[in-house]
Amino acid sequence: MTTTNLHLKEPVTLPVEAGAISPDRFAGLSQAEVAALPLLVGRRQRTIGDLFAVEGDGAEEIVVEGDLSHVKHIGQEMSHGRITVRGDAGMHLGAKMSGGEIVVHGDVAAWTGAHMSGGLIRVHGNASSMLGAVYTGEKRGMRGGVIIVEGDAGPRAGERMRRGLIVVQGNLGEFAGARMIAGSLFVFGTLGARAGAGMKRGTIVALGGMDEAPLPVFHDACSYNPTFVRMYLRKLREWGLPVTQEQIVGTYRRYAGDVTTLGKGEILVYDQH
Amino acid sequence: MHINGVEIENTFAEAFKMRGARLIITGVNPRWAMTAAQVTTGFATSVIACGCEAGIEGEIPADQTPDGRPGVSVLVFTMGPKGMEDQLMRRVGQCIMTCPTTACFNGLEGEKWVKIGGTLRYFGDGFQISKLLEGRRFWRIPVMEGEFLVEEKFGIKKAVGGGNFLILGESPKAALAAAERAVEAMKQVPGVVMPFPGGVVRSGSKTTSKYKFLRASTNTAYCPTLRRQTESALPQGVNSVLEIVIDGLDEESVREATRVGVEAACQPGVVRISAGNYGGTLGQYQIHLWELFQ
Numbered sequence: 001m002t003t004t005n006l007h008l009k010e011p012v013t014l015p016v017e018a019g020a021i022s023p024d025r026f027a028g029l030s031q032a033e034v035a036a037l038p039l040l041v042g043r044r045q046r047t048i049g050d051l052f053a054v055e056g057d058g059a060e061e062i063v064v065e066g067d068l069s070h071v072k073h074i075g076q077e078m079s080h081g082r083i084t085v086r087g088d089a090g091m092h093l094g095a096k097m098s099g100g101e102i103v104v105h106g107d108v109a110a111w112t113g114a115h116m117s118g119g120l121i122r123v124h125g126n127a128s129s130m131l132g133a134v135y136t137g138e139k140r141g142m143r144g145g146v147i148i149v150e151g152d153a154g155p156r157a158g159e160r161m162r163r164g165l166i167v168v169q170g171n172l173g174e175f176a177g178a179r180m181i182a183g184s185l186f187v188f189g190t191l192g193a194r195a196g197a198g199m200k201r202g203t204i205v206a207l208g209g210m211d212e213a214p215l216p217v218f219h220d221a222c223s224y225n226p227t228f229v230r231m232y233l234r235k236l237r238e239w240g241l242p243v244t245q246e247q248i249v250g251t252y253r254r255y256a257g258d259v260t261t262l263g264k265g266e267i268l269v270y271d272q273h
Numbered sequence: 274m275h276i277n278g279v280e281i282e283n284t285f286a287e288a289f290k291m292r293g294a295r296l297i298i299t300g301v302n303p304r305w306a307m308t309a310a311q312v313t314t315g316f317a318t319s320v321i322a323c324g325c326e327a328g329i330e331g332e333i334p335a336d337q338t339p340d341g342r343p344g345v346s347v348l349v350f351t352m353g354p355k356g357m358e359d360q361l362m363r364r365v366g367q368c369i370m371t372c373p374t375t376a377c378f379n380g381l382e383g384e385k386w387v388k389i390g391g392t393l394r395y396f397g398d399g400f401q402i403s404k405l406l407e408g409r410r411f412w413r414i415p416v417m418e419g420e421f422l423v424e425e426k427f428g429i430k431k432a433v434g435g436g437n438f439l440i441l442g443e444s445p446k447a448a449l450a451a452a453e454r455a456v457e458a459m460k461q462v463p464g465v466v467m468p469f470p471g472g473v474v475r476s477g478s479k480t481t482s483k484y485k486f487l488r489a490s491t492n493t494a495y496c497p498t499l500r501r502q503t504e505s506a507l508p509q510g511v512n513s514v515l516e517i518v519i520d521g522l523d524e525e526s527v528r529e530a531t532r533v534g535v536e537a538a539c540q541p542g543v544v545r546i547s548a549g550n551y552g553g554t555l556g557q558y559q560i561h562l563w564e565l566f567q
Contacts (some may be wrong), residue, residue: 041344103351139482144405163405184404201402227299227376228404235406236548264400 004034008066008087009053014042014088015050019073023081023100026059052180061206069109075102078119084159091128094121097145107151111135116164117143126151134160140181142166148239155192158185161202167236174211177204180265184232191267199258199265205229207247207270214267218257223271225251274563277540279546281562286437286531286548289556291320292357293432293522294387295330295380298369299342303332309372310345313364317349318469321489326350326358326434326520328466339378340422340450348378348466350434350520357429358387359499365423366393370414374423379409381522390423433558436465436519436527438548439477439495440538445513447542449473452515458537464518464526477516480551491550511544524558532565 004026017040019025026034034057035049048054048142052064064074065086072090075083079099088106095114113132127149133156134141141160148167155173158166161183171189178194180202191206194215230248237243252268274281298313300306310329317327326349333344349364351357352543369377370393377390390412402413403425410425440455442448456472459465467473467484482490493499494506495514507514517534521527535546 036549165406182403203402203404224419226413226420227340227342228411228420230342231411231422232404232406234339234341266402 003056003061003063004031004058005055006048006052006064007055008068009051010062011067012041012051012070014070016041016049016071017073018071018090019076020048021062021064021071021074021083022076022078023059023062023083024078029057029059044112046090069107072109073187075100078102080103087254088125094119097121097263108149110154113142113145113147113166115141115143116145116147120145121147121237123147123149123151125149126170127153127157127168129154130159131154131157131159132161132164132166134179142183147270148241152189158183158202161185165232167241169241171208177202177265180204184230186236191269196258196265196267198261200262201264203265204267205232205252206267209272210267210269212256214269215258217259218255218267219259221254221256221266223251223253225249226254226268229268274566276457276536276546276566277539278541279543279567281535281539282545283561285550285559285561286435287553287556288433288435288437288519288524288527288558288560289428290558291326291352291387291432291434291520292354292429293381293520294349294357294361294383294427294429295522296347296349296361296365296369296427297333297338297344297378298347299338299340299376299378300372301342301374303343303345305372305374306345307332307488309369309375310347312368312372313347314466314468315368317364318474319444320350320356320434324351324356324363326466326468326518327364328468328472328489330463330518331460340376342376348464348520348522350432350466350468350482354385354387354429358389361387361389361427362392365389366396367415370416370421370423373418377424379424380434381428381430385429386426386428388425389427393451395424398506424505427452430522432520432522433524433527434520435556436521436531436558436560437477437516437563438531438535438538438550439549440515440517440543441495441507441545441547442509442513442515443510443542445515447513448513448515449541451538451543452517452538455517455534455538459517459519459530459534462526462530462533464523465521465530467517467519469516469518474515474516474518475514477514477549480555495547508546510545524560527558528560528565530565531560533563535565536561 020037069088091109099258132142152170172187174192314327330346338344394412478489
């Protein structure tokens with residue numbers, strides 16, 4: 001596999017628009033050409049070479065190192081290849097991506113995986129708000145792919161999600177899956193308040209209970225062991241998530257809603273007793 | 274050629290092209306998974322009258338099924354994709370969806386696909402829910418017991434049907450014992466099923482009849498009771514014949530199952546092993562018995 005390493009030369013405090021850091025943009029370029037790709041630092045035009053030490057060439061894998069918490073749009077619209085981020089990443093990481101894989105050894109900021117339609121984002125730290133969510137004014141958010149966050153995630157994850165899978169190993173903030181259209185959202189920690197507000201369809205699975213009772217627009221339907229949850233949890237275990245056998249074979253309380261909309265969504269709460 | 278003192282006739286089985294599909298049926302325990310599999314493969318002995326040929330390929334341990342429950346693999350064979358779609362719709366809908374606790378998954382990377390769950394979902398009357406995982410779409414159909422999970426599409430591939438061999442025994446008891454032993458051995462071969470009752474057929478047929486309205490009739494040459502009334506293929510001392518028919522996902526599997534079955538059937542009380550063919554006029558595949566042991 002051909003790899004390009006980008007090492008941040010010195011910390012940046014101004015926001016960096018780094019949509020050029022993507023296997024799609026690096027394809028067919030030499031090391032010098034990669035270094036010459038444009039970035040916006042604040043309102044000034046710079047190049048990748050101005051901010052990063054560039055080593056190696058090739059576009060199949062990009063490794064970015066440093067405190068990148070102000071570096072935005074890494075892997076935006078990527079369709080293949082792999083990006084490894086060693087450090088925290090800024091907003092819009094992997095937004096609108098359609099394929100490939102991004103692995104972050106750190107935390108990620110807001111709108112990670114916003115509007116993504118394919119591929120995998122795996123975050124070994126925490127995620128901020130709007131994980132896999134929708135941009136303001138748009139009708140549909142995430143349309144496919146998988147996001148796995150091993151830490152906690154902030155509010156409004158999966159907002160207006162249309163398809164795909166979001167998995168949060170820690171706790172999930174409030175309004176998770178708000179106005180969800182379809183797709184699946186699994187949380188192993190505690191599910192925040194007002195989850196699924198306005199959801200039409202889709203599934204929120206709460207394996208670690210809920211901060212508050214479901215909104216009154218969700219109706220308690222039944223308790224059962226959904227076969228599809230077994231299938232999903234087995235797949236998550238295959239991907240290295242800490243799924244217990246009890247969670248696979250256990251019963252789940254089904255709350256159907258939001259009845260103020262279509263009402264065909266669901267929150268499945270693992271019955272730990 | 275002789276195996277264990279049993280004559281292997283220098284002849285061939287004539288097999289033909291079919292289409293195959295594999296269903297993975299799971300249930301809360303082996304009993305319910307097997308119940309659904311048995312019902313699904315019921316009345317599926319001959320494609321001529323049953324619409325398909327089907328059988329149980331084997332049990333699948335819980336840790337190897339998509340939902341982690343005990344499973345059973347079922348193979349279904351038809352003459353074409355259209356027939357497969359029709360048969361799977363009927364059998365998944367009437368035999369698996371109706372069976373308590375079961376789910377049904379595709380078990381084949383097919384050359385073509387037929388939509389099954391994608392059509393059965395309408396039984397959910399608008400409350401069916403789709404789930405897409407790693408490119409595979411599943412349908413959750415609400416039922417009185419809970420939910421029936423079924424995969425949207427099932428893969429089908431070119432397959433081989435009609436592989437066979439005949440066990441010519443000194444007595445019905447000897448022929449049956451040899452057939453039972455052969456079927457048990459053949460069950461260990463993956464990718465094949467023996468669609469007839471218990472894997473064995475006693476009423477093998479020929480492709481002609483004295484009656485114009487019949488396409489097939491009893492295989493008179495192998496009926497012991499008709500010896501001397503009609504041209505017989507039976508040597509002296511043979512008083513009962515049983516046939517084992519094999520359908521497989523590829524020619525190699527059918528060959529291997531035939532080899533294993535013939536070998537197991539060669540035991541005391543069996544006079545000869547033969548095979549059913551129609552002079553090479555029926556099928557595209559010829560499985561020569563002698564070649565299997567060279």
